[in-house]
Amino acid sequence: xxxxxxxxxxxALPHQGDLAPPVASDRQAGALRAFVALADTLVDDYDVxxxxxxxxxxxxxxxxxxxxxxxxxxPGGTLRLVASTSAQTQLLELSQLEAGQGPCVxxxxxxxxxxxxxxxxxxxxxxxxxxxxxQAGVASVHAVPMRLRQETIGxxxxxxxxxxxxxxxxxxxxxxxADIATIGILHxxxxxxxxxxxxxxxxxxxxxxxxEQSKGMLAQRGRVDMTEAFTRLRxxxxxxxxxxxxxxxxxxxxxxxxxxVLGTRARRQxxxxxxx
Amino acid sequence: MLAPxxxxxxxxxxxxxxxxxxxxxxxxxxxxxxxxAEPGWVTAMVARIVAGAVGDADVLAQICRAxxxxxxxxxxxxxxxxxxxxxxxxxxxxxxxxxxxxxLHLTLGEGPYIEAFTTGRPVVVADLxxxxxxxxxxxxxxxxxxxxxxxxxxxxxxLGAIRIGVLAFYRVTAGPxxxxxxxxxxxxxxxxxxVLLSVPGGAAGDPAREPGWLDRSWVGRTEVHQATGMIAVQxxxxxxxxxxxxxxxxxxxxxxxxxxxxxxxxxxxxxTEENR
Numbered sequence: 350x351x352x353x354x355x356x357x358x359x360x361a362l363p364h365q366g367d368l369a370p371p372v373a374s375d376r377q378a379g380a381l382r383a384f385v386a387l388a389d390t391l392v393d394d395y396d397v398x399x400x401x402x403x404x405x406x407x408x409x410x411x412x413x414x415x416x417x418x419x420x421x422x423x424p425g426g427t428l429r430l431v432a433s434t435s436a437q438t439q440l441l442e443l444s445q446l447e448a449g450q451g452p453c454v455x456x457x458x459x460x461x462x463x464x465x466x467x468x469x470x471x472x473x474x475x476x477x478x479x480x481x482x483x484q485a486g487v488a489s490v491h492a493v494p495m496r497l498r499q500e501t502i503g504x505x506x507x508x509x510x511x512x513x514x515x516x517x518x519x520x521x522x523x524x525x526x527a528d529i530a531t532i533g534i535l536h537x538x539x540x541x542x543x544x545x546x547x548x549x550x551x552x553x554x555x556x557x558x559x560x561e562q563s564k565g566m567l568a569q570r571g572r573v574d575m576t577e578a579f580t581r582l583r584x585x586x587x588x589x590x591x592x593x594x595x596x597x598x599x600x601x602x603x604x605x606x607x608x609x610v611l612g613t614r615a616r617r618q619x620x621x622x623x624x625x
Numbered sequence: 626m627l628a629p630x631x632x633x634x635x636x637x638x639x640x641x642x643x644x645x646x647x648x649x650x651x652x653x654x655x656x657x658x659x660x661x662a663e664p665g666w667v668t669a670m671v672a673r674i675v676a677g678a679v680g681d682a683d684v685l686a687q688i689c690r691a692x693x694x695x696x697x698x699x700x701x702x703x704x705x706x707x708x709x710x711x712x713x714x715x716x717x718x719x720x721x722x723x724x725x726x727x728x729l730h731l732t733l734g735e736g737p738y739i740e741a742f743t744t745g746r747p748v749v750v751a752d753l754x755x756x757x758x759x760x761x762x763x764x765x766x767x768x769x770x771x772x773x774x775x776x777x778x779x780x781x782x783x784l785g786a787i788r789i790g791v792l793a794f795y796r797v798t799a800g801p802x803x804x805x806x807x808x809x810x811x812x813x814x815x816x817x818x819x820v821l822l823s824v825p826g827g828a829a830g831d832p833a834r835e836p837g838w839l840d841r842s843w844v845g846r847t848e849v850h851q852a853t854g855m856i857a858v859q860x861x862x863x864x865x866x867x868x869x870x871x872x873x874x875x876x877x878x879x880x881x882x883x884x885x886x887x888x889x890x891x892x893x894x895x896x897t898e899e900n901r
Contacts, residue, residue, distance in 0.1 A: 550821070
């Protein structure tokens, strides 16, 4: 892989355009290995970025293309470049994002493949992208969506230095690889979100327990009812700029004397101690 | 809102026993009536509930109701438990017996809910009377039989390593669940977990972020925790020990913890070193 020169002009893509595509049985074996490798990452703690880098590299190995890039939408819905097989690809993807236009961007928005067998022919659709891509030697682009049912989370983009539509089998394979990666990402997001939400749920439950416990302690110590106990708790929290749950935890764990919250300590010192 | 579907679905319940929740009366049906719900009905109902119910305060009740009607059980309950399960969870039950079963866990500190929650595996006991000595919770088993349950089926509410509580069923007659019924229960548990973890957006620790059902289900438990706080001050101990004392007292007196807690809060019962 050659880097950009210092002025940022993309050098030509490395290409294997003169090589015949892998033999069918080799390709099947290669495809199976790629699937297994991807699937492996779904069952264990895994690195999403590593997964996606594996995906784009598998594409270049198994499908008759020269380079691949992957765009994913962030939580705000903005597309970001997440993986690519070469620095040139990186530049091409970034330029699409910058301009907000390109076959990969269209693919993400429509959730459908965007197949451009001859980029030069369709240069008017995305003039800036077509120009940069042409300089890098890209002659055709095939973008497949990363999608599960109604949710499109990104796009997998295949670049070739030769004009021509990818074979149907190649497109299917690329889509299948993209699908596995999509499931993995969505699954990981669900788990991560569920972990976060569980934490919130646990916190909410624990806060309720602690607040009720501290109310009980104040009610008993101060010989007041629960409503009054809660009022004193909230007042103290306000006056001392504390979160209610934090204050309650201090009382419930014995770190803070309930008398202080009740405000009775000062009064007890002024008057003779009465019956408790 | 669900239509009054129980008029067309005969669930197995003991004649004369009526549960009530959210002001709806469950119509008593002789227990020998056949269950006419088709396989997949529960799954479809729960899916419909889930689709419409994110953030809905009644969602736990709706899920319990759908399960109780579509499966050959006498009642359903959901219990959401904090990680430190000693405090007991919060939740719903579709009948008095179901409430009693849930409460037994709080009073005895043992039972299938706690087992399913800690192991992450379903706990299925088709005949409580026969299995009393074979379970890890013989005291609970005997008490549950006394309360009217002969079979209990408990499924953890979990997503991967995340566990938030249980979805549980009981039946007043002994007998297993079929494979397809078990599958439906597992699916219902999975969906319930996802719904329970759905909260509106907002910062962590923000009360607006807490789910509506948490408030609705919490009403029955406030006194237990308030009483714990009061006992902590009465005995001069920490809240953990205070809770164990409350539970021990309730067990010795043969009363549910919730009942004793009410007495403590109403100051009808006071803990001193003498009456431990």
